[in-house]
Amino acid sequence: MLTVNAYAAPSATEPLVPTTIERRDVGPKDVLIEIHYAGICHSDIHTVRGDWGTIAYPQVVGHEIVGVVTEVGADVTKHAVGARVGVGCMVNSCRECENCLAGAEQYCLKGNTGTYAATDRDGTITQGGYSTHIVVDEDFVLRVPESISYEAAAPLLCAGITTYSPLAHWNAGPGKRVAVVGMGGLGHMAVKIAHAMGAEVTVLSQSLSKQEDGLRLGADHYYATSDKATFSDLKNSFDLIINTVSAQLDINAYLKLLALDGTLVNVGAPPEGLPIQVFTLFGNRRSFAGSSIGSIAETQEMLDFCAEHGIAPETELISADYINEAYERVLKSDVRYRFVIDVATIATPAA
Numbered sequence: 001m002l003t004v005n006a007y008a009a010p011s012a013t014e015p016l017v018p019t020t021i022e023r024r025d026v027g028p029k030d031v032l033i034e035i036h037y038a039g040i041c042h043s044d045i046h047t048v049r050g051d052w053g054t055i056a057y058p059q060v061v062g063h064e065i066v067g068v069v070t071e072v073g074a075d076v077t078k079h080a081v082g083a084r085v086g087v088g089c090m091v092n093s094c095r096e097c098e099n100c101l102a103g104a105e106q107y108c109l110k111g112n113t114g115t116y117a118a119t120d121r122d123g124t125i126t127q128g129g130y131s132t133h134i135v136v137d138e139d140f141v142l143r144v145p146e147s148i149s150y151e152a153a154a155p156l157l158c159a160g161i162t163t164y165s166p167l168a169h170w171n172a173g174p175g176k177r178v179a180v181v182g183m184g185g186l187g188h189m190a191v192k193i194a195h196a197m198g199a200e201v202t203v204l205s206q207s208l209s210k211q212e213d214g215l216r217l218g219a220d221h222y223y224a225t226s227d228k229a230t231f232s233d234l235k236n237s238f239d240l241i242i243n244t245v246s247a248q249l250d251i252n253a254y255l256k257l258l259a260l261d262g263t264l265v266n267v268g269a270p271p272e273g274l275p276i277q278v279f280t281l282f283g284n285r286r287s288f289a290g291s292s293i294g295s296i297a298e299t300q301e302m303l304d305f306c307a308e309h310g311i312a313p314e315t316e317l318i319s320a321d322y323i324n325e326a327y328e329r330v331l332k333s334d335v336r337y338r339f340v341i342d343v344a345t346i347a348t349p350a351a
C-alpha cells in the first residue's frame with residue numbers, strides 16, 4: 001500500500017481538508033500515476049455535499065485527472081513509465097455485459113466503477129484525483145496527446161467527454177443548429193467542440209455577462225434566459241440542445257425551442273427532477289434525452305479531436321488551499337471556466 005497526500009471532505013457540511021489516503025499495491029494490470037493536475041467538476045460538489053444521496057466520509061473527489069505514469073504492473077502493455085496520461089470519471093466496469101461488450105462501458109449494466117465514491121472490486125470506496133497519486137487498471141487510463149498541456153488536459157476528462165459524446169452521437173456538424181444551456185465547465189467545452197464540429201452554436205446563459213467570452217469561444221449567437229423574449233424569439237429553432245445546468249429549470253420552456261425532430265440532451269444533474277409536459281414533446285416530434293460521460297474509446301477519440309483542432313478549456317489554476325473557495329465560486333456560477341488544482345500544492349497534513 002502507498003500512503004499519499006490528498007484533500008478530502010470530512011462530511012457533507014464541512015470544508016475539505018488535507019489528509020492522507022491509501023492506494024492499493026500496483027497489480028499486474030495496474031499503473032501508478034503521479035497526479036499533476038485535477039479539475040474541479042460540479043459533480044464533485046454534488047457528491048461531497050450529498051446532493052445525490054448519502055456517501056461514506058471522508059471522501060476524496062476529483063475525476064479530471066492528469067499526470068505521469070511512474071510504475072506499471074507486470075502485464076501492462078498500454079502505458080509505459082513516463083507516459084502522459086489521464087483518468088476520467090470511471091476506473092472499471094464488468095467488461096462482460098451487453099453494454100461493456102458493445103464498447104459502452106459507461107453504461108455497464110452492473111454499474112461502472114466511478115473514480116470516486118464507488119465500491120471498488122476489492123470492496124473499498126474509490127477515492128478521486130485531489131491527491132498526489134492514483135492506481136488504475138490500464139484499460140481505464142487515457143493517453144494525453146503531446147500538444148495538450150497537462151493543465152488543459154484535465155477538464156477534458158469529464159467536461160470534454162461529457163459534451164463531446166452527445167454532440168457526436170446526435171451528429172452536431174455543418175447545417176445543425178446547436179444550443180448550449182449554461183456556460184460553465186461543461187457548457188464552455190460544448191461551445192468549443194460544437195463549433196469545431198462545424199455546427200451553428202447558440203449559448204443560452206442566465207445573463208449576458210459572459211457574452212463576449214461565448215462569442216470568442218466559438219458561439220455564433222448568445223442570448224440571456226433572464227430575458228423572456230429569448231424564449232419567443234427562438235421558438236422551434238434548434239436541432240440539438242445540450243443542457244448543462246446543475247440546477248432545476250423550466251425544461252418545458254427549453255423543449256419548445258426545438259425544431260422538427262430536435263432533441264434536448266440533459267447532461268446537467270440537478271438533485272431534483274425535471275417535470276416534462278408531454279404535449280411539449282408531441283409538438284415537432286421532440287425528444288428529451290440524457291447522456292452520461294463517454295466510453296474509454298470515445299474519450300481517447302475526444303482527446304485526439306481536441307489535439308487536432310487545438311481545443312483547450314479555459315482554466316483557472318489554483319492551489320489546494322483554495323478548493324473550498326473555488327467550490328463557492330462554482331456554486332455562484334463564478335467560474336471562468338474550470339478550476340484546476342495544481343496537485344503539487346497538496347500539503348502533507350499536520351500531524
Ligand code: NAP
Nearest residue numbers: 042043182183184185186205206245246247268269292293
Ligand atoms: P458549472 O461549471 O457550475 O456550470 C453550470 C452552469 O449552469 C453555470 O455556469 C451556469 O451557467 C448555469 N447555472 C447554474 N445554476 C443555474 C440556475 N440555477 N439556473 C440556470 N442556470 C444555472 O458545472 P459543470 O461542472 O459544468 O457541471 C454541470 C452539471 O453537469 C452538474 O450538475 C454536473 O453534476 C453535471 N455533470 C453531468 C455529467 C454527465 O455525465 N451527465 C458529467 C459531468 C457533470 P450560466 O451562468 O451561463 O447560466
Ligand code: ZN
Nearest residue numbers: 041043158159
Ligand atoms: Zn465531472
Ligand code: ZN
Nearest residue numbers: 094097100108
Ligand atoms: Zn458491464
